[in-house]
Amino acid sequence: MKYLVSGGAGFVGSYLVEELLNQGHKVIVVDDLSNGNESNLKPSPNLEIKIANVVNVKIDDKIDGVFHLATVPRSFSLDDPINDIEINCKGMINMLELSRKNNCKIVFTSNSGIAGSMDLEVPIDENYPDRPSTPYDADKLVCEHYAKIYHNVYGTKCAMVRFATIYGYKQVVNEKLNWKPLVATFLKQMKNNEQIYINGDGNQTRDLTYVKDAVQGVIKAMFSEVIDSQIAIISTQTETSVNQVFKILKEKIGYDKEPIYTDALKGDLKSMKLSYKKATEIYGYEPKYTPEEGISEMIQLFE
Amino acid sequence: MKYLVSGGAGFVGSYLVEELLNQGHKVIVVDDLSNGNESNLKPSPNLEIKIANVVNVKIDDKIDGVFHLATVPRSFSLDDPINDIEINCKGMINMLELSRKNNCKIVFTSNSGIAGSMDLEVPIDENYPDRPSTPYDADKLVCEHYAKIYHNVYGTKCAMVRFATIYGYKQVVNEKLNWKPLVATFLKQMKNNEQIYINGDGNQTRDLTYVKDAVQGVIKAMFSEVIDSQIAIISTQTETSVNQVFKILKEKIGYDKEPIYTDALKGDLKSMKLSYKKATEIYGYEPKYTPEEGISEMIQLFE
Numbered sequence: 323m324k325y326l327v328s329g330g331a332g333f334v335g336s337y338l339v340e341e342l343l344n345q346g347h348k349v350i351v352v353d354d355l356s357n358g359n360e361s362n363l364k365p366s367p368n369l370e371i372k373i374a375n376v377v378n379v380k381i382d383d384k385i386d387g388v389f390h391l392a393t394v395p396r397s398f399s400l401d402d403p404i405n406d407i408e409i410n411c412k413g414m415i416n417m418l419e420l421s422r423k424n425n426c427k428i429v430f431t432s433n434s435g436i437a438g439s440m441d442l443e444v445p446i447d448e449n450y451p452d453r454p455s456t457p458y459d460a461d462k463l464v465c466e467h468y469a470k471i472y473h474n475v476y477g478t479k480c481a482m483v484r485f486a487t488i489y490g491y492k493q494v495v496n497e498k499l500n501w502k503p504l505v506a507t508f509l510k511q512m513k514n515n516e517q518i519y520i521n522g523d524g525n526q527t528r529d530l531t532y533v534k535d536a537v538q539g540v541i542k543a544m545f546s547e548v549i550d551s552q553i554a555i556i557s558t559q560t561e562t563s564v565n566q567v568f569k570i571l572k573e574k575i576g577y578d579k580e581p582i583y584t585d586a587l588k589g590d591l592k593s594m595k596l597s598y599k600k601a602t603e604i605y606g607y608e609p610k611y612t613p614e615e616g617i618s619e620m621i622q623l624f625e
Numbered sequence: 626m627k628y629l630v631s632g633g634a635g636f637v638g639s640y641l642v643e644e645l646l647n648q649g650h651k652v653i654v655v656d657d658l659s660n661g662n663e664s665n666l667k668p669s670p671n672l673e674i675k676i677a678n679v680v681n682v683k684i685d686d687k688i689d690g691v692f693h694l695a696t697v698p699r700s701f702s703l704d705d706p707i708n709d710i711e712i713n714c715k716g717m718i719n720m721l722e723l724s725r726k727n728n729c730k731i732v733f734t735s736n737s738g739i740a741g742s743m744d745l746e747v748p749i750d751e752n753y754p755d756r757p758s759t760p761y762d763a764d765k766l767v768c769e770h771y772a773k774i775y776h777n778v779y780g781t782k783c784a785m786v787r788f789a790t791i792y793g794y795k796q797v798v799n800e801k802l803n804w805k806p807l808v809a810t811f812l813k814q815m816k817n818n819e820q821i822y823i824n825g826d827g828n829q830t831r832d833l834t835y836v837k838d839a840v841q842g843v844i845k846a847m848f849s850e851v852i853d854s855q856i857a858i859i860s861t862q863t864e865t866s867v868n869q870v871f872k873i874l875k876e877k878i879g880y881d882k883e884p885i886y887t888d889a890l891k892g893d894l895k896s897m898k899l900s901y902k903k904a905t906e907i908y909g910y911e912p913k914y915t916p917e918e919g920i921s922e923m924i925q926l927f928e
Binding site: 400403404407408411412415416452454455456457460461463464467468471474475588 | 703706707710711714715718719755757758759760763764766767770771774777778891
């Protein structure tokens, strides 16, 4: 089978491409390399890389499925909401049109940030009210609606996952671009013995989900029977605070500085704990890595 | 006071501009004339018309409020979702940035189609689940979220209305552009003694709201104390079917043909009945025209 992976040279995308190639599939990667890197992908006769923008790329090959991962990261969103719309919203429409043309399924990677700050003691699920706190989250939400509309109007086959906070090796840290994913940034700073800054009091939590579990989720979404644009959360269902991440890394690496606490980020989420129950029920998804296990593997890969 | 009205040369916009001028305000209209027309606006020393696109227009004047009405109509949406995103989503961000820069309130005219098909016996309210059935409706929804985000992050003052189906004199009928608002299209066709076609069985209903009531609603929204991006429905809270509209017009005009029924439109709403209770409570909005009264005034203006 031949699959298209948008954002396939990126962090999650490159793990997904590797897994699809391992399973014997052909893969077309569409990536504009704005955040991805060709070096993330091992050359393969079954792999074609198209350096192109997801908004206007044209694909002539017959394809059997679309994994739509390409996105402008959340951290750029408030500074440039127009570009977020340009890439995230229009890119979704182009990928839906591609699926419609090929009569093939699309798996869209949405974001759990749609639910905004989560104040409940129980993990939240897919029915939690929509309270996006950045244009990025709002745009992920509208993309989910586009998929539902395409399914209802044209019968386009679709499954959607909402990612918790994904971390892992190869995740890009680019402080100039304000692209500072939690675990990867701390790991890099500790390895370089740099001072670490924590936004707010560090008690804000994330549901940290290892990249290999994220890939497991989207692959199960594609190969499941679900075609009616259902949404399922891919998470670890565990809250880990920024301070805990600091502590786990500090102990494993032997970093000896204390963090400096700065102002909280605008629109930042205070807490995150997400139920993956539905993904288990409809796809058989189960996370295989606790945050500590995932972080340990990440440190080993870094060395 | 000086107000900006985006889409001010359009149907609802031109009524709004007239009312603001009557109240002694200065008005800047921003309109690209894609659907509006300068002839809708009477010249006035207090009126400035900028022929420009709402997405990238720059306003140097200090303004006291923004009425954001400019929109690509719903009927183009499935055929060109990319343009819908370009104008409706990016236009909203540009207008929010303008309000933020001027520290002034923005009133956004959203759409009740966000709720999708309404199967309940009671009129639906602002808390009804979001089930947009076209990209247009989804884009109106994401614009509401942008406003809430701007309010939460930057304190931007905002009130939003969701319009029912607005009708009235000056509403554009352009069959080539597939722009066929219900009442205006039938009126024009009957006056020209043309054959009338009805999509589906004609039992689909709309909550028909006269343009002067719509203008009352947005003006009350602007001059109310509401600044926290609350949403209120502006409607008549009355269901009128397409067949009933046909019958009212046929009798008043003396049209003697029967309609021809054709296929239902993709994504068309089956029913619409919307509660304006919240708009009454927070703005004092009350519709002044029943559908029959509004249609009668419209016929008189046409002659």
